[in-house]
Amino acid sequence: MVSLSQIELLLPELRAFAQAIGDTRDDAEDLVQDAIERALRAADPPGKLSELRPWLFRVIRNLHYDELRKRRVRREYLADAIRQSDIAAPQAETERDVLLRRAFDRLPAERREILFLVDVLGLKYSETAEVLGLAPGTVMSRLSRARRALLALVDGDEAPQDETPATGKSAEHARSE
Known part of the structure; x- marks a missing residue:
């Protein structure tokens, strides 16, 4: 000790x-x-x-x-989002911001929470894990799914189906069994 x-x-x-x-x-x-x-x-x-x-x-x-590494991933993530918004006309940037906020609001509370803690507030994975009472690996996987869901909503796609952790099957598929 x-x-x-x-x-x-x-x-x-x-x-x-x-x-x-x-x-x-x-x-x-x-x-x-x-x-x-x-x-x-x-x-x-x-x-x-x-x-x-x-x-x-x-x-x-x-x-x-x-x-x-976390900072680099954040920079790449933000740079990608900026690149995607730079494709649109300058006046569309505000529209993209509104679209992003609406997409964020449409996410389930669990996904909004983890995105807010890590991407907005900049908490470390370990700090987020402590706040949420999760393992850091769980934080990373949930954050990845939340980011994918947010980008899908921003791009006009429906949010990707969740997978249940134990089976790897979609939540909808697991309910139908």
């Missing part, structure tokens, strides 16, 4: 490392806090300080790269 005294000893180094790789001081502080949280929650963290130190550095590094 990780002790608070071990974390206190490593804290200056962890902060310095996080600041070296992070974009801002706030990002660095978030990385350190997330790493410490993981260390305290880990089922079997390294017990010796000499093993804990590199382990925590690796946790900070992995958290940083995870965040960079």
Whole structure:
């Protein structure tokens, strides 16, 4: 088990490392806090300080790269949406915004909620998972389905059929059985 005294000893180094790789001081502080949280929650963290130190550095590094990947995915997602709206005439941009808002409003509450938390508020998957009481993997899959449904509605298609998680069959198909 990780002790608070071990974390206190490593804290200056962890902060310095996080600041070296992070974009801002706030990002660095978030990385350190997330790493410490993981260390305290880990089922079997390294017990010796000499093993804990590199382990925590690796946790900070992995958290940083995870965040960079999420930002890249968000940028690509937004760039794609902008590209699609750039195809239309400039005055149609407002129409596209209205269409997007109407499509968002037509989504089921569960999908609106997850899209709002991640894409509008910018919460991390782990934070969203905590808010919704879900596993991070479940957040990612539900977010993907919500994005697809929103884009389908914006493009004038009906929202894709949901699949039930256990069977992979559409919800409608599962009800008819």
